[in-house]
Amino acid sequence: MNIVLFGKPGAGKGTQAPKIAEALGVPTLATGNVLRAAVKLGTPLGREAKGFMDRGDLVPDSVILGIVREELARPDYASGVILDGVVRTVPQAEGLEGMLKTLGRKVDAVVSLEVPDEEIVRRMGSRTVCSTCQTPYSDLAPGAKCRNCGGVVMRRSDDEPEAVRNRLKVFTEQTVPVFDWYRRNGARLVVVDANGPVNDVTQRVLHALGK
Ligand code: AMP
Numbered sequence: 001m002n003i004v005l006f007g008k009p010g011a012g013k014g015t016q017a018p019k020i021a022e023a024l025g026v027p028t029l030a031t032g033n034v035l036r037a038a039v040k041l042g043t044p045l046g047r048e049a050k051g052f053m054d055r056g057d058l059v060p061d062s063v064i065l066g067i068v069r070e071e072l073a074r075p076d077y078a079s080g081v082i083l084d085g086v087v088r089t090v091p092q093a094e095g096l097e098g099m100l101k102t103l104g105r106k107v108d109a110v111v112s113l114e115v116p117d118e119e120i121v122r123r124m125g126s127r128t129v130c131s132t133c134q135t136p137y138s139d140l141a142p143g144a145k146c147r148n149c150g151g152v153v154m155r156r157s158d159d160e161p162e163a164v165r166n167r168l169k170v171f172t173e174q175t176v177p178v179f180d181w182y183r184r185n186g187a188r189l190v191v192v193d194a195n196g197p198v199n200d201v202t203q204r205v206l207h208a209l210g211k
Helices: 013-024 031-041 044-055 061-072 075-079 090-102 117-126 161-184 198-208
Strands: 002-006 028-030 081-084 109-114 128-130 189-193
Touching (some): 002 161, 013 081, 028 031, 031 061, 031 081, 109 198
Parallel strands (some): 002 081, 109 189
């Protein structure tokens, strides 16, 4: 199954993706995680992406589609993928469709995680992430140890108020049209209330997907 997780920054894509992936037996692909790892390592990709990310702007489509193309070619993704953080623009939706087509596949569902704005602002204010494995947390302070890998938990530089405001604006302007694009192209759209306990939201998603 190939699933696109859709939702505002802070809607819970990074929290839900691994849980949905585990339940469906397919891996996740999170472009934000790939990019943060590249920034940390100081690779050419990381150096190119860092400025866009710190401002809360989108990294160019050509860079994102390059990452997706490279990853989807790996055998791990042969059975499907949960895409977390792609697709964020219409050209990305078109590019992904072309890539999947050559593999004889398509996007099986677009799952929109819906959360009220007040809740997004609250979540972003207290969110941390593991600097090694990228697991997101709402209950660990910066400097704490990651429960998944033992790495150091930190704030994301783009979770500060100015970058968050820009990310929400970018979402409205560039990412909302993606949902309409999928609607026009006959994709299966699944809207899920993502406000509530993490496991409840996972169950809602699986139920909505008929799993
Ligand atoms: P995320 O972890 O998904 O919130 O992504 C963090 C940042 O990485 C975003 O604010 C963008 O700067 C960049 N990024 C991640 N995925 C994409 C994408 N599909 N298109 C453009 N930029 C992206």
